[in-house]
Amino acid sequence: MATRHISNYASSYRPRRRSRQRALIVTAGALALAGVGWTFLAPGPGVQGLTDGAVLDGRKAAQVSVYLNAKDAGSPDKVRVTFNGARVPVTAEGARLKVALPRLAEGKHSLVVEGDSSLPFASYREVVDFTVDATAPDLKVTDPEVKDAAGPVTIAGKAATDAQVTVDGKKVSVDKAGAFKITVPKGTPLVTVTAVDRAGNTTTKAVSARGRRPMIRAAHITAIGWGNDTLRGNILALVRSGKLNAVQLDVKDEDGEVGYASQVPLARQIGAAKGYYDARKAIAEIHAAGAQVIGRIVAFRDHKLAAAAWKSGKRDQIVLTPAGEPYGGGQYGALSFTNFANPTVRKYNQDLAVEASQLGFDDILYDYVRRPDGPLAQMRFPGIGSATPEQSITSFVADTRTAMRPHAKYLGVSVFGIAATRPTEIAQDIAALVKVSDYIAPMVYPSHWGPGEYGVANPDTAPYAIVQRSLADFARQTKGTQTEVVPWLQDFSMGSTYGPAQVADQIKGAAANKMNSFILWNAGARYQGAALQQIAAR
Template sequence: MHDYSLETTRVDGVAAMSYRKEPSFENGRVNMRGKRLGTRFTVMAISVLVPVCAAVGAFAIQSSSGRLQVEGLSNKGVLGRADVSNPRLAITAEEGADLAELEVRLDGNPVHTHQTDDRLILDTPSLAEGKHELTATSHSGLPFLDDISRTFTVDTTAPKLRLSPARATGPGAPVTVRGRVEDAGQVKVSIAGAPVPVGDDGTFSRRLEKPPARIEVAATDAAGNVTREHVNAVAPFPLTRAAHLTAIGWSSPEVRDPVLQLVKGKKLNAVELDIKDENGEVGYDSSVPLAREIGAVKNRYDAHKAIDTLHGMGARVIGRIVAFRDPILAQASHHQGKDHRLVQAPDGSPYDGGHYGTLSFTNFADPEVRQYNIALAAEAAKLGFDDILYDYVRRPDGKLSTMRFPGLGDQTPEKSIAEFVADTQRRIQPEGKHLGVSVFGIAATRPTEIAQDIPAIAQHADYIAPMVYPSHWAVGEYGVASPNASPYEIVNRSLADFAKQVKGTRATIVPWLQDFSLGIHYGPTEVAAQIRAAAGDGMNSFLLWNAGAMYQGAALTTLR
């Protein structure tokens, strides 16, 4: 017995084959072996060159002439949206092989190819949904070059995911996320990054003891198509009827006691007490290092005693932080040569804040400025304030071209502000505290004028507090000829706009209402009209503003 080896030569361009006999003995037996000599040709791989899918898996085809490998396919031979976004197929062969020997077809149609080094690149057309067949055939017809064929499916449709509302008893409280997905047997689901089992009916759930502010739910099918949705842990916001008090006001019995009488008489059930005011002064004995370093701490009231007093009366305590209007931080930063903390003019000098003053606005994009305000919020939450309410969480009003914000980069001011709110929310939610954001009335329709994008902010706040003071609206706003003389109409129409802006988010609306006179005298009738207007929009909570803390109890109904 002999082994026969195939030798291939070319004569006048025509392949000629001959065999050479070689004896082979193994374990006393004679075996026949075919050994290829001369030209050695093997299809090594067909590769799907898709950047995002190389790690998904490999689909290999075995033949007597070699191995065809399709990378980027799952074991079920399915290509998803990412795979077909820019598909490129390539065939490689063993050293010395003539790649031009191959004829490649997709669904029976010839595929144009071009060779690069040792790779045959296929100029693959767009792949439609459904099944496809890829074949590679040798032109030479040599017996050891078998035809190769592989079928695969293109599926770019992402899974359909439906989520139920996630309700919590309060901020940071445990919550159960529930939902349903189609094609349960083919889809994997994760909640907050952790995989969860999916029932035969497609339902799934997961209880989160310490939920993040926004909970991501992802559904991934066999083709790698992903649907991502977010659900907010919605805690019911308590009915809140509050009045504003400055730190100095709380320290004065003449100012504080009339407000406490409204709480005792159940006309109010909350007090908004300044933590950091428009001057940059911190009202209590804060331990935040930067506040002490720049001389912001004024210690005008004992935070523990104030909170205990109000809680003892059954009232909630809202801590107001004036964020980016901060003259004390601005002046200290400028004197220290840290102008990156400031809003700047185009030439790098401190921005002229108009009636606010030159060194008045700090830079919302600066990490040190942001961290300073967040540190105050976190400290206040630990002290026992029920809410943290930001004010002046915006850029200065004026032309954007006249301002520079060091560190902002390519980001928009609106996005930076929303991210600041999100950073704060992550810090105070574990303390079980609500986060509110005071905004201009015009922000509902003109978000870029002061960098307050309401839908974006509402994703991370428990409530939005629009300052819809009738005296602050221009003539003709919302079709109201004289807003200041029409408190019901302007408040009702403007708040309806805010209700639309927060729909589908975690936030509710708690408006600031005007209890002061500016241009037109405001008595109990005008204040009560605003309260009725807000209630007409389904908003029964409100905050009253009077700089001197002189509130008109006659405008308020008794809470039950």
């Protein structure tokens, strides 16, 4: 209700007490004739559309309309309306007068309506104080520390002090500083935290209640390789023997081919959906063997999409040279790298990640989530604007994590070993990426390091030393976060011969940094089980 300041005279006015009413009017008149300047405040025309003390959000503020009762206010020239001290126009609309308010900005406001009452020697003054609050409330939720995947999980955070907080629809108590805490039942994969302020503004955050990625020991296999009975059988045998607990199966490979019959429109349009394996059947078989399934998506190295984009004139989907030609990327050839700054390219990879999550893949692991090798001056990324390549890559990963959250799957990012100390060389900023992913997968293959790296004369012949020293940098950059480090280790020979001892040395080098997870790479999917120990806790 509008604030109405009414004198004893006005409050004494009742139809049943006419004699007293007349007496008071005479008294008022006598006082006026005697030179006493008293004016009585009477009921006003009533402010409609706004209430005193109201708090409006942006939508309500944009739509608010304020009226006065014309019968009580009289004609527009007999009423004076001010908004924050400035006079505002009033126009007649039938039985009402409309107050022409300016655009309501964020903050506190005051509307004052004044005029002469129809009662003798009386006036009215109505004040409506209200607030416009179009800003969503602050809401911060801490990633939960999950020590027991089968136990309850505590969700904690801090919200604006005037906000009401709910967790999965249940109201949560908030202290004077805005802090809150609630325990959710075991097995809850995703929690939705919502803060609503007095104006109705809402902030919502989806939080994974699964915590850190549990230990995984996996081996890579391609989509075509999965169709080979021998290769598939050997990997599943390692799982059944307790030496592996995950299989990394390609979703989209280095050529841009999608291994299963994807229903993502762009994949079908460019002929990328190959159907080499039945995704649901493959996932069920791996789960039945006792392992989880990591779906690897080669993001921006994508010949299929690059060739289709170039052919259709969509050059902004490709990494270009300053002259506008496709950037070859050296060893990869022309039409190899798509443009990570392009919305269509980004959405295509994110759509595949969501689809794979829906099909049952337990993790999505991005690979080639970077710019091409080579001097930055020799390449252009149409549409990148003022962002750096590192920022664009990080925002792409963050957007994918948001898109995947309803499906509660883990998101990993494969990165170069050099990214820990040289992030701009391939646009992988580890300090930023750990904030938007569940795990980082550094490719620290000994054969890929140059002589003298980390003080190791010949890294290819010193697998323990190079893996232990290079991963120490990743341990430092992920310290204090919920992000795991799951290194890629080599189970192949490239220069030096790698047998079980060399593979085992890499595993020990990772363990020296308290990294017990790993993914083994062998392009032909032939792994040396003798290098692997039984997993203690499965």
